[in-house]
Amino acid sequence: QLQLQESGPGLVKPSETLSLTCTVSGGSISSSSYYWGWIRQPPGKGLEWIGSIYYSGGTYSNPSLKSRVTISVDTSKNQFSLRLGSVTAADTAVYYCARQPTAIVSLDYWGQGTLVTVSS
Amino acid sequence: QSALTQPASVSGSPGQSITISCTGTSSDVGSYNLVSWYQQHPGKAPKLMIYEGSKRPSGVSNRFSGSKSGNTASLTISGLQAEDEADYHCCSYAGSSTYVFGGGTKVTVL
Numbered sequence: 001q002l003q004l005q006e007s008g009p010g011l012v013k014p015s016e017t018l019s020l021t022c023t024v025s026g027g028s029i030s031s032s033s034y035y036w037g038w039i040r041q042p043p044g045k046g047l048e049w050i051g052s053i054y055y056s057g058g059t060y061s062n063p064s065l066k067s068r069v070t071i072s073v074d075t076s077k078n079q080f081s082l083r084l085g086s087v088t089a090a091d092t093a094v095y096y097c098a099r100q101p102t103a104i105v106s107l108d109y110w111g112q113g114t115l116v117t118v119s120s
Numbered sequence: 121q122s123a124l125t126q127p128a129s130v131s132g133s134p135g136q137s138i139t140i141s142c143t144g145t146s147s148d149v150g151s152y153n154l155v156s157w158y159q160q161h162p163g164k165a166p167k168l169m170i171y172e173g174s175k176r177p178s179g180v181s182n183r184f185s186g187s188k189s190g191n192t193a194s195l196t197i198s199g200l201q202a203e204d205e206a207d208y209h210c211c212s213y214a215g216s217s218t219y220v221f222g223g224g225t226k227v228t229v230l
Binding site: 039045046047048049052060061062063064096104105106107108110111112113 | 121123126154156158164165166167168171172175177209211213216217218219220221222223224
C-alpha cells in the first residue's frame, strides 16, 4: 500500500525558509506514471495547490507562489522536497504531499499532513 | 489564478440528495473537463471522490456523482448518510500544468 509521509520543522521564523520532505513508501517515485505534488491548507480555510514535480525533475508551480517555491526530487531516497522562501504568517498551514497520476488528473494518495507555523 | 467559488455550507437530512456547486471561469472549469472532488473529515487528509468531472475511483460509493455545465461543476450526494458529513473541495486544471482549488464546502447532515 502506497504511503506518503511529510517531515520537517513545525515552527519557522518570519522571513526564513520553510523546508519539508515527503517520503514515499510502497511504490517508486521514479515511475513515469506520476507527478508528485504539494498542497497546503491554512487553518480553517480551503486547499491551495503549491506545485508538482516529475521524477525527472520537471516542476510546475502555482503562479502566486512561484517566485518563492522550489521543489526537488531525490530518487535514490524515494523522496521529494519543498522549499518556500521569505515566509510570513500567511504561510502558516497544514502542508500535504500527494501523488498525481499522469493518466487521471487528480491527487489520489495523500500524506497525513504536517502543520507548519510561522512565528517569531 | 483565482480560487474556485463554492458555497460555504450545504445541509440535508438523511436519505436526501444535496448538490455542491463549484464555479470557475472559462480559463479553468469551462475549458477542461478536469474537475476533481475531495472529501475531508476533520483532522484528516483529503480523499479523492471524483476525477475528470464525473469518474469515481474504485471503492467510492455510487451515491457520489459529478457533472459540469459551462463554468460550473457540481458534486451530488444522493441518499445522504451521517458519514457523509465532511468538508468537500473541488479542484480544476487551469492550463499550463497548474491547478486551482475551491474554498471548500461544509456538508452537514441534519
